Amino acid sequence: MNITINLSMALVLAVLYSVGFYLLMQRSLMRILIGIVVLGHGANLLLQLAGGAPARAPVLDAVPPQEISDPLPQALALTAIVITFALTTYLLALGYRSWVLVGHDEVQDDVEDRRIAARRGPDGAMEEGTAEETEAAPEDTADSHELEEGRR
Amino acid sequence: MTTPSEAPPGPPGDADPPGPGDTPWSRWDQPSGRWMLPGACPDSRERTLVLEAAARLLFPTVLVFSVYLLFEGHYGPGGGFSGGLVAGLAFVLRHIAGGDDNILVSRFGIRPPVLAGTGLVIAVLTGLAPVLWGEPVLASTKWHISFGSFGYLDVVSSLLLDVGVYLLIIGVVLDLLRSLGSGIARDAREAGETAPRPDTGGGR
Amino acid sequence: MTLLQAFVTLPVLLPMLGAAASVIVSPRASLQRVIGVVTLALVCVVAGVLLVSADSYGPVVAQLGGWPAPMGIVLVADRMSALLLLISTLVTLAVLVYAIDQRISDYGRETASTTFHPIFLLLSTGVSLAYLTGDLFTLFVAFEIMLASSYVLITRRTSASRIRSGMTYVIVSLMSSLLFLTAVGMVYAATGSVNLADLAGRVGMLPEGLKTVLALLLVVVFGIKAAIVPLHFWLPDSYPNAPAPVTALFAGLLTKVGIYALLRTQTLVFPQDHPSTLLLVIAAVTMVVGALGAVAQDDLNRLLSFLLVSHIGFMLFGLAVYTPSGIAGTALYIVHHITVQATLFLVSGLITRRTGTVSIAQMGGLAQTAPHLAVLFAIPAITLAGLPPTSGFVAKLALLRAGAGATPAAEIVAAFVVLASLLTLYAVARVWVRVFWGTPKEPLVDNDPNDELVVGTARSARGMYVGASSLIVVSIVIALFAGPLSAIASRAGDDLQTREAYRSAVLGPDTAPGGPGPVPVAAVPQGPAAAGGGAAIGAMTADDAEGTTSR
Structure with a gap:
């Protein structure tokens, strides 16, 4: 079982991470939120790739046993997606509160x-x-x- | 399947409808049955009838589908989480179509946090229950129930955990709807606006 | 033995159950209070049982669902985790008592909240899970439970300033969480396992460079959570804006969980046999920067936050030495510091309620007007500075002795320990002079009564004093029983350094579900055998590592 890294996937990861971190450095909470979502996608994709080559199912009986991909990273990614989803809604609510209270959603200095x-x-x-x-x-x-x- | 029990009559004429009493003209086609209907709409100008009709049809269907996902979860794609999310989406659809009347609250008096809490209690207790039989926490077992000539049913004890998760997720989604959906709509109405201003942040 | 194994899951499941029950009964405030206190008291008992059992019979391992270790999720209570679990839960309980009475005196007896009690218990769930978990991904989940709860607690009853500081906190934490997730992904890609005990064997087979990258990534992740110095900037900004009990809880627990995670991963997965220069330097910088920052502050809570940062450096120092005695010193210091820092923030809450301001310059003469507050502040302040009869002295002494025997670099950093202790003493003495001596000043009127921060009356209920003083009692007890506690801590340090007890308890054959007899203390060492245990994944591991590194 020889696992090689898919170059296009590595590039996608690089783009997702750099876009995510760039957005994280913005002032507006909305952009930061998008940055976190993008970064979360990047991290989840990384988890997926850690489980083997893409486009393979982790389901028994669906594929021959030697082509089955590792189900654990997929379970991890699922959990991570749920957590990212929850925190995204929280950030949305926070941005809304900020907009109501302060009139903008800028992240300010200390x-x-x-x-x-x-x-x-x-x-x-x-x-x-x-x-x-x-x-x-x-x-x-x-x-x-x-x-x-x-x-x- | 979701026809209102009392069909709102009255000719859609220019004058006030003479028939069913004092219904104002803007309310004559308001749904009058409660079950499975989108709730009261604060501003009838915001109603979209197509979406309402679709929601009437889809709401029960999606709920049934979510229950299917819940039961299917042990052997196939599905489970408590996805089932709960799908059921939550049914409520979201209803919210978008019919406004913030939450049917669980208004009809059955179940507050969303209680739903979420009950789900969590069920899930945790299911996790702890195997200890009573001397098994490790979160262990599961399978019951084989035979119905004679009708076939058989395999029930896994982790289904209970899934039911807990299902309720928890529905509760959480409903709570989100209440705070982010109805809450924001209410804030906006109180501020005298129909919708939050679009110029929130970002422009810098 | 299964019953004891089930006990390991209780510190996680009980608060979760309590949180759920607390949500369900949410209109009834008194019931919520009972549920909260009873749940945490039960967890304290369970943690005590676990500590005794782990100390006398070795680590207690629970395999969730009966799945054996490298595949399934395990919860492990060894001496270190059980010790920290016990002290954390005690502090959580005391803070809850304080918070309950503060809420009663602020909002009345009948006011219930759908969020406060459940979220408080959920936070406790996350902390317990972080201490007990045996794999990296569950650690991530534990951090998320803990942090998500802390987001809610820090931004409840939002005011403009709280929103501002809350945003910084949430964004920094979220970023570190995503880095953590990335680290988990990379660790899995490199080794094919996330189980810590399993990783201990597998990471050793990786090439040196990859190992360093993974270790550094985890240091950054946990460094953000623990607020070690280049990554500390969020802490003094966000903590002071939360209500006193929340700040006390965060200061007591959250950063310590970060340190614990660092301790666990660095000793178990990336072991070293000589002091780590990087960590030593970071520790020294953390101590000094934190203490100097504290000296410059005028806001009482910010001052305490900087002191917290400074003392994180002390704990890091013990780890950086990488000897059993250093790790034991860290354990002792964590135990001492959880208690004292939480107490100081609670007392600061009492002081600000009394004076109506957080500015030290606007306080004065409290020793005359509120002598009990003076006593409540003096004892933990002296303990924090580490003057002789206190628990702080015991812990610092352990650290210094660990540093003295190690390399010259470690001895230099040990000098920094003394320096930072002096600066700490200076900072708290400055607070003492400004706040408690001098001419009494009139309490200020609160400008934002809704933010639970400053009240400006003497309305401090008895339970708040009970909460704060019970923590002082705990720290005195720590000082009184310094001997047995040091013994446990040094055994825990040995465990973490040798790694065998942990690994054989998690991976060994003696802990199969329903396995007979108690867990033996000394099991057969089985490093390579366990690492090669999962044959299929083991094969994939080697390929995987090559595939990742050849690029």
Whole structure:
């Protein structure tokens, strides 16, 4: 039983993975969602290919025993498809909630992180009550405005 | 097969139909029997009669097919998951055709989460049951039931697990319909729109 | 023995059953609470039985459906998994008690939720399955159950900020899951098996380069889940925005499951006999970056999240040394850290409820106004920093001793352990000074009462204190019984390093369904025999490996 890799399938995998990862790097949740779906297809195809050459059935009696393909990866892929399906619906719901609450479905940066990065100096000193957090860097106010706007 | 019990009469004239009382003209052809009919439609302008008629025909057929898949699952392609999804699709079709009146809720008082929970309980208990006979968890056995001259029936105990999965999936799909289908439609109606605005995200 | 084998499945099936029952009774809040607590208490008992049994008779293996190991799915409870299962479930139970009382005091006694209790129990299902599973794909499924539940918990009662942080969390987790799936596919393509014990024999036959690729892929996957440093960025962003009990649960369990998966796969499938430089470097960087990040924070929850990242590095260090004592140190550290980190987040929840803000700069004088909170914070904080009489000290000592005996590189990283401990001490001391000393400040008014985050009143019910303080009791018990616990941990470390107990329990002939007698501790070593067990697939494996690598 000599298993060789189908070149076209390898190419399809490469395309699916690169498209998926490219979409994952977008800002809009909808594109990310599509990216995850595409990536999921890629992963499932990889699982399928792990079970042997394509276009062979894993069903007893349908094909001669020496041509039967490994059923386990197909079972794994089925499970993975179910999971991807469930998480896709969840992401859809999340995108919808985001659209309702914030008005867009953009995935944003870590606000607090930028605020801390923009702070003038470390205020980790242990003297009590020295730092006045209320007057923060200008970026902070811009960000919180953004958030406040979103909340409305 | 799904004819309404009381056929909504009345000539489709310009004036109000005189016959069955105070039915407004926009409602005269509203389905009046409940079983197997798409539910109330909040805005009759959104109705598509072809789809409704098709849904009436398809809904029971698809349900029967889903049960077939459920029973076929042990030996052929099918099983609780695909059966449940197909049955869920029947409900989705009904939802698209007839709006958010869920027949299981309105007619039988079964909430989707309860359906899903019951399915999961059945599945888990089926998995645990073999322990009572000293077998490993999730082991299954086959019963051979003979009907004399009518033939025989092989029942596998994992069918019960499949039934659990079937119910679970239907429950989950119905819950999805409620939150993503009816929920979004309701939000949109409350916002005074007929459908969510199409310009959601993406344009950047 | 079948009954004991059935016991192995209970930590997975019981919470699942509880979740289902909890959904069914969902209009009745009190019933939901009873179901949740009873289920988790039962799982605690089961986990205790499993630990005792695994410690005295060797790993307990359940073959689902009676299918033998390389083909079927197995659940394995050895010393390591049973130990972590027990402590995780205890923490889950305490967090549930806290959460229940928080919900009662926030929404009233009668308010039920169709999501909270069932999802909470489902999360517990996923965690148990991840600890117990014996194959890579089931591990993937366990992670998905766990993560899907965590997605729901982290985005419940959505506000704008929670949606934002939830999205980051969900997307990063989903990406790591898809990478995991890819890794599973590649492992299967290379070896023809996903069973961990079986893989242990088969991966050894692969060419060195392929082996490295697979190992690295899994390190990245579990590294994202465990938040080790180059892959940690999502954690301090997402955790602080969730309600306190949810954050406590995530901080206590989810990252530790990632570390456990790393521990299991690295020791069992990709064993090494010398310290791994890569992991040592990552561990050192994780410790320092996390601790420095914590020092810079003003938000109490973010500070704790960075400390969590930092202490992930400690656990990684024990693994990176690759000696039985190092692995034992990691086990001990995980046990200690699950408890303490969850406690700190719960106490942080109590503090923010009291003060109405998460900003350390806006708190002050709590030692006067709420002395009980000061006690509740001080004990776990000192434990986390690892001062002598506490469980943190015991665990850190175990790690340091493991590092001291190993290579010079490991000894340098051991110095980083001390450094990161000092930084941790500095960070918690800073919290102490700012929050508990100084002039008392008026509690702020909450701006978003719906997000379960900040309330700004003293409305903290008794159960919340019970939940938090019971975890403190657990950590004190860990410190008191450090001797027996270290003994179990070092036996677990030996198990993981030698691999024979695990492999023979899973693949050996003694665990056939309905097999006679107890599982023997020392079974016949049978490496190559087991690897060649499935003749057909074994033949395919060799071909497969060639086919993959020749390209």
